[in-house]
Amino acid sequence: MKRYLTASSGFLAVLLMLPVAGVSDQGMELVTQWQSPPEDILDVLYAPQLPWVWIAPTGEYMLLVDPVPYPSLAELSAPMHKLAGIRVNPALNSIHGRRGGTTPRLVEVEGGTVTSLDLPDGAQVHGVVFTADGEHFALTVGHSDHIGLWVGSVSGDLNEIEDIALNPLLGAAVRWLPDQERLMVLRVPERGLPPEPPAIPVGPMVTEGIGASARSQYETRNLLRTAHDDQLFDYYCKSEPVIIDPANSSVSVIGEETHYYNVEFSPDGEYILMEKLIGPWSHEVAWWRFAREIEVRDAEGELVVSVASLPLADEVPVHGVPMGTRSVTWRATAPHELFWIEALDGGDPAAEVPYRDRLMRLGAPFTGEPEEVFTAEHRIWASQMAWGDEGGTLMLSEYERMRRWIFVWLLDVDDGTARLWYDRDSGDRYGDPGYPVFRQLPNGQRVMHQVGNAVYFSGSGGTEQGDRPFLDLRNLNTAETQRLFRCDPDHYEYFQAFAGREDRFVLRSESSIEVPNYYLTTLGEEIEAADGEATRAATRVPITHFQDPAPLLRDIEKRLVHYEREDGVPLSFHLFLPPGYEEGTPLPTVVDAYPLEYSGAATAGQVRGSAQRFMRMYGASHLYFLLQGYAVLNQTAMPMLGDPETTYDTFVPQLIADAEAAVAKAVEMGIADPERIGIIGHSHGALMVANLLAHTDLFRAGIARSGSYNKTNQPFGFQAERRSLFQARDVYIQLSPTFFADQINEPILIIHGNDDSNPGTLTFQSEILYEAVRGSGGTARLVLLPFEDHGYRARESLEHVLWEQFRWFDQYVKGDETATAED
DSSP states (O other), rough: OOOOOOOTSOOOOOOOOOEEEETTEEEEEEOOOOOOOOHHHHHHSOOOOEEEEOOOOSSSSEEEEEEEOOOHHHTSSSSSSEETTEEEETTEEETTTOOEEEEEEETTTOOOOEEEOOOOOEEEEEEEEEOSSSEEEEEEEOOOOSEEEEEEESSOOEEETTOOBBOOOOSSOOOOOTTTTSSSEEEEOOOOSSOOOSSSSOOOOHHHHHHHOOOOTOSSSSSOHHHHHHHHHHHOOEEEEEETTTTTTEEEEEEEBBOEEEOOOTTSSSSSEEEOOSSSSOOOSSSGSSEEEEEEEEETTTTEEEEEOOOOOOOOTTOOHHHHHHHEETTSSSSSEEEEEEESSSSOSSSOSSSSEEEEEETTTSSOOOOEEEESEEEEEEEEEEOOSSSTEEEEEETTTTTTTTEEEEEETTTTEEEEEEEETTTOOOTTEEEEEHHHHHHHHEEEETTTTTEEEEOOOOOOEEEEEEEEEEEEOOOEEEEEEEEOOSSSEEEEOOOOTTTTEEEEEEEEOOOOOEEEEEEEEEEEEESEEEEEEEEEEEOOOOOOSOOOGGGGGEEEEEEEOOSSSSEEEEEEETOOOOOOOOEEEEEEEOOOSSSSHHHHOOOOTTTTTOOOOOOTGGGGGGGGEEEEEEOOEEEESSSTTTTTGGHHHHHHHHHHHHHHHHHHHTOOEEEEEEEETTTTTHHHHHHHHHOOOSEEEEEEEOOOOOOSSTOOOTEEEEEEETTTTHHHHTTTTGGGGGGSOOOOEEETTTOOOOOOOOOOOHHHHHHHHHHTOEEEEEEETTTOOSSSHHHHHHHHHHHHHHHHHHHHHOOTOOOOTTT
């Protein structure tokens, strides 16, 4: 028997193209203004956010700013250009919608002394770059008409570098030179007014494919479409590399005006790696797949050698990588030696080859043949490469896609040796050793922080009781670890940075009732923790004293709940109970989840997150239901188990099994009223919502936000699915709820940003699902939020989405007959 409420007239459907539409059982009445949730909800939504924090490399100073809250819809609707994968704010020559922080101040770690830094009213700090000694810093600052550069010191000095407008569109616009006294900057060149659009199009928009192979499933949106777009990309993304000396504000040009995405000095400052895009601009791919030149120049900007000239990468295999030189970087522990990766499998992860990648190097004077350093059986993760602090030690990670397995190697690039350090299941949170802690050399290069023959590692520390972050020393020879710190079970604490010496560090600590704050922590003698684990005693001195911005939330109770799926797969959810909850009282309940893929049950059932996190609510969070008397199952495990090639063959049956187990456990605990349970999800979670409404009777209603409901619109893969529509046609259809919309006979609220740039969740997917449900006699409501992307940001949008969500579940889950659209 179906457990849901429905309108007596057969269906309830509303399409909201601007503010809001209201309906009742008797008919539709359009209300043409935005709606807001109750005042107590608004108080929490607009409660001050905790500061953003940057810590100096020495750990002796912290720079704090207060994040600017949600923009208005007027700000979000300001002029914007969609250019080759970027949304450009033409007023600032920066990323559209990017917000910063105000009220910058320095905090001395030892003593907590606060020094205010003065910026003009309305200016926002977007980024901070410290010198290696932590004594000076550069701020990228958003003004009303440009992104400016300010340079300061820990003494409190702060000055603007005048007549400089940064161009951050393609890459890092500010770096300290190896001397740590001067700055390399990508600035907006002198130019005229932006290109004017033609009065009428100069021709049609044309794309063509002749024998081309499929591109990856997540090629971006916001691509170039017209000749005028090409002109705008050329205009806004062009930059000029210069060296600035803050001591005297002198500016030296080191390159021509062009489209740089990386300009980086060698560790000794003798050479410059310059990477730039080459036209003509493609309308098929984003800028990171454009043709490019990779060059080495001398310190004055004169060409030394062309390292690589790469063509347009418009036929990259699904889940593959481009051919040729990729991920070029300087070796941190050599004066001037380049390393990069090349594919040996045509960039195709499905190709059967003995080796997929190789690591290459080329040293000064860069005239010889590149040398092969290492051949990798699996794909090299460039982002996981890390240099030791001396010698030729390099940590390199490979990823085996078929088993979802990580191999971590230690190479000595000087003597040519390589040995496997450790390997693990990429989904194993309990066995995750974390990541190396880095330190900066005097020239600014980042290397692993070593003590003798061991490297510091920090990680999230997954356990059956939730995350307990740690700090370890991992031996380079044996991979054995010495535990230096692990957070208490009743807190959530994690290492931030060493503070001047290796027995002191900055720690961020919080609990379910304690505001996150920073502490200067000193390690003592080795002790045995309550759980029997060896660790080090620690004393703590507060650095910051942030206050609780929303005390009401401290009355919310959190529990970590374990249970099993019918087939024995261990699962968990974080149970949140509303303020004033009386034990044993069944409540209307909201289930939130996001399906994830795993290789096996052992990792699928591992707990994610911690019940000790200090609770805050941001944006249009489902957690606001707690303040309306609902229980919430948060981070509800929805694992998809199986071979990576065929996991989605059983997506719907596994989804059903996951949901049945979660609902059964919540009902068994006496928390959830089985007749009053709703399901909510965003993006891939929205696909989950629509499928569960179509294929089960577990939920009285659902809320699906920014989802993808017809996977045949992504014919070359989605999420971890590697097969094309033409290889797995039935699979694509079976997990697409649009094809089963006639079975969605519980009310569904569909919300979507009307300008969603996520390639897998184009806005029309929600429009079609709405029409399919409505036309089949179902109860549906579609809310399209103007100017919003995949996530929702404007104040008007957030307030309205919260109002919609409360109204929907109050009427269809809680059973409040007064919760109609006329409220």
